[in-house]
Amino acid sequence: MRYHLRRIRNDDGSEAVQIALDINEIDELEKIAQRERKRAGLEPYTDDEIQALMASARRNIRTIEQPEVTYAVQFDTWDYQRGICKIVYELAWLWLGDAYLDDPVAEMLRTVILSGTEQGIAGRITMGSDASPLSLWDGERKAHNRYAAGRGVFCWSASVRYGFWYHRSYEGSQ
Secondary structure, eight states: OOEEEEEEEOTTSOEEEEEEEOGGGGGGHHHHHHHHHHHTTOOOOOHHHHHHHHHHHHHTOOOOSSOOOOOOOOOOHHHHHHHHHHHHHHHHHHHHOGGGGGSHHHHHHHHHHHHOOOOOOSOOOOSSOOSOTTGGGTTOTTEEEEEEEOSTTOEEEEEEEOSSSOSSOSSSOO
16 A cells, blocks of 8 residues: 655644545555554544545545656665676686686675775776677677676676686686
């Protein structure tokens, strides 16, 4: 059940509560009103008061034809990037094996993931890019790429370049 409460301060100093809810949930009004009275430390409504409240609610029903929804989305991009680093770290370990755990880049990624401090890792994490997810790896023969596309908003890709900047080879030979 979804509803919206608005507290209104009257001229005499008293407080009124305005309750807005969907017409399909009008039968829940009694429960909402009784709960709010209890929270305010007031006695419950009597049956007559509840009947009057319900009649008033039915008289005051309004339909909003083109409702405007306003919202603000807050998104912590740094924590998002740390999460992506964790995915990259785990995929690199999966693809390259336990030898990857001793690599300097793996150590830098662990520091980013665990402590949240920047480590100067070469790379880029973007959101909403128009570039193809694998375009950064065009022509790179020592890259291991994964890409999954879905319907709607969600899509992910991960790429790990190996055997180029490491002093040891994960491919089995130098």
